Amino acid sequence: MGGKAPRQMIASVHQRMRFAKRKATLNSSSQPSQARGRTARRSSRSRSRSRSPVYSDEEDAKVIEYDVTYESSFYAHYFATEEVPKPKTDLFVPSISNASTIDPLNVSEKENWIGVSFASKFDGEGMTKIGRPNLNLVLVLDVSSSMNWGFLGDQLSKHKIEVCKTCILKLLTQLRPDDTFGLVIFNTASTVIQPLTKWSDTKVDELKTKINRLRASGGTVITTGIESANKMIQTVEESNDSANRIWFFTDMEVCTTDGQSFTNLIQKNSREAVFSTISGVGMDLESSIIERISKTAGCNYSNVRSSGGFEDYVENEFNYSVTPIAFSVSINITSKNHSFKSGFGTPELRHVKDGDKSCSLSTVFPSRQNENGETRSGILLFRANSKDGKPMKFRVSWDDVNGVVHEQTMETTFKEATKDEMKDEGEDESVYSVSGIRKAILLVRFTDFTLQYIKCRQMTSSVANLKKFEEVRKAYPKFVNYFKREMIVLKDPGLGTEYSHLIDDATADDIPVDELTKQEKFALEDMKIIKKPPPSSSSSSTSSAPMGQDQEDATTCCVCLTNAKNILLRPCRHVCLCDECAPKVQKCPLCSEVITKRTKVYL
Structure with missing residues (x-):
């Protein structure tokens, strides 16, 4: 995937990192659930149970699934990467931001952060004004029997195959006269529904009729789908200079060898400038597949777990997803006494280690923007080591779409925040160069804290584990206050979902949190994070329930x-x-x- 964090992580686009699959099922085991792919699970006892972080074999526990990763946290939000948004005329523009902060749970610990952002003339409305490059697109649809299932966690959702057909019809509206389009379906074998045809020559009504008649049945061999798509791409004439892309709608219910052959072909295609997009419909793609796709030039992926989310994505983000703007992006620290500690925002940064002075991204794509000019998932965030007060220097290099190498040098200087600068407990004089990095740091800390809490709830019962669990519970109210304060300072209603889940979990686990002050109530009401009390009602005037609970x-x-x-x-x-x-x-x-x-x- 690469690029401005997990731009294609629909798992949280519309669940907005909402942990939207909080499905409650009964489980009588005290063993922790196995986390698979991008999902971590925690056990949450009935409120009448004991406070042990684990359960006895006789106890019933609700198993609540959380979809919380750094990538999904970032993709759920928009970020301001400059104080005053300015229209871009270049295809690819890197920029650096910084922050020096104090850990809200450990005021003696100072942290330095670096934000790296990539802007493009194709971001936001630029895509509509300029128009994306022409495209040779082959869509490959999984019609195996598992596509007859609904979306997990949505009791009333349509079958995945029906949602995919709706999304294909929406995708067709995004095509331009000079694009070419082909459609392949597969289960254990593949069938060509529409040969690769110039869109202006396509009999659209006949194609729509064929799509609406499709049904799902049989097993799954995804390799047959990509092989048919490759044959179709090979029919493109040499004079056709449009970009080549194969897009897969599949639930990836494949065997290991088939999955490996599939990703091998994707990587081979990439070397021949045939790029791929994979939408994992109704479930997470395996982490190994995500890792390989992320590192494959020109390719991206999406995890799709809701019908509404998928339709919105195809309708509003299709053009961004098929338009790479930079390849082989390398971020290098050139100053002597600086280095990275860790990275967040895309799977390609998961391997950044303490002391590293460089990292790379295979591909960057443009991004959707909101009405304030903020960019969706528009920042990569790094914890940084800084051993002196000198400027931290960078060299960013990349290949453009024609293979021409570009390079840009930048530098930034930290302003150190100290314990003496704190106003009072829980509030500090941290310094942020732009609000986008402040929001990114908040989301990383939220994810850190949530994952830590989940881990503690899964631990086996022991004196040491009980002590650790109580320490985390004790820190919970302090973290809620920090998150609430930052959310109000940022004036970002989008953070209300994360705040609501903090309050929900505190309520479920009997963790006391501070009552809202009068000023906090007004601020959260203005942001529509909590409801304003009805004018005629005095009994509800102190309500602080998250929006939508009443x-x-x-x-x-x-x-x-x-x-x-x-x-x-x-x-x-x-x-x-x-x-x-x-x-x-x-x-x-x-x-x-x-x-x-x-x-x-x-x-």
């Missing part, structure tokens, strides 16, 4: 205005639809949040 006043569905509302929408948590209307609606009627999960409730 029931709506009306008892009937806001769509049909007939049936009783009985569907809880995630992530917004509004209850405003009946079970007949809910499957037909992709965005919450009250707040327009993309729906990732629908759960029937009894009011």
Whole structure:
């Protein structure tokens, strides 16, 4: 994948790192669950149980799945990488930001941070104004029987094959007259539905009819799909200078050897300038597959776990996902007394070690932007070592789309924050060069803390583990206060989801947190993170429940205005639809949040 963090991580685009699969199932084992791929699990006891971080064999425990990774945290948010956004005229523009902070849970520990951002003329509205380069696109659709399942955690979701067909139809609207498009389906064998054809010559209505008739059945051999796509790409004439890409819609229910052969072919194609995008529909791609795709030039991936999220992604991010802007990006520290400690924001930075002076990305893609000019997943973050007060110097090099090598040197200077500069406990004089890096640091600390808490809840029972668990519980209120303060300073309602989950978990595990002050209530109400109390109600004037937890006043569905509302929408948590209307609606009627999960409730 590479680039501005996990730009294609739809797992959290629409769950917005929401841990949206908080599915409760009963489990009588005290053994920790096995974390697979990008998911960590923690056991959460019934509130009436003891406070042990593990359970006895006789106890029932709710197993709650969390989707929390540094990549998903970043991809769920937009970042300001410069104080005043400026239109870009270049294809690829690297920039550096820095911060010097004090750890909110250990005020004696100072930390230095580096943010690396890549801007492009194709970012945001630039893609619409300039228009992406022409494309030879072959879409490969998995029609094996497992595609007849719904999305895990969404009780009312359509089957994956039906969602994929809808998304293909949305993708077709993104094609331009000079693009070429082909469609292949596969289970244990492959079938060409549409040969690679210039879009202006395509009989679109006939193609749509063929797509709507597709059904899923049989086993899965994904290698047959990519082999048919390769044959199709080979028919492209030499005079056609459009970019070549194969896009896979698949749940990757494949055997190990088939998966290895598949990724080998993707890497071989990349060397021949045939790039791939993989959308893992309804489940996580294996971490080994993610790792290999991330390091393969021109390729990217997505984990898709909701129908609404997938449709929104295809409709709004297709053009960014098929337009690489830089290859073989290398970030090098050239100053003597500086180095990296760790990196966050893309799988390619997972291997950054303490003392490293360089890292690399295979590919960078442009990004979507919000109305404030902030860039989705627009920053890579590094903990840094700085042994003196001198400027930290960098050399960034990259290949453009034509293979021409470019290089840019930059430097930045830390302003050290000290313990003496702290205003009071829990609040410090940390220094941030831009707000984007402040937000990124907050999300890394949130992810660190959440993963630590999950780990403690999974530990086997022992005196040492109980002590560690109690230490984390004791730190919990302090971390909540830190997160709340930063969220208010940043004035970012998007952080409300993470804040809500901190409060939810504290409530579930009987962890006391500080009541909101009057000023904090006003701030969170203005940001719509908590609801403003009704003007006529005094009993609810001190409510600090996260937005969406309260029931709506009306008892009937806001769509049909007939049936009783009985569907809880995630992530917004509004209850405003009946079970007949809910499957037909992709965005919450009250707040327009993309729906990732629908759960029937009894009011």
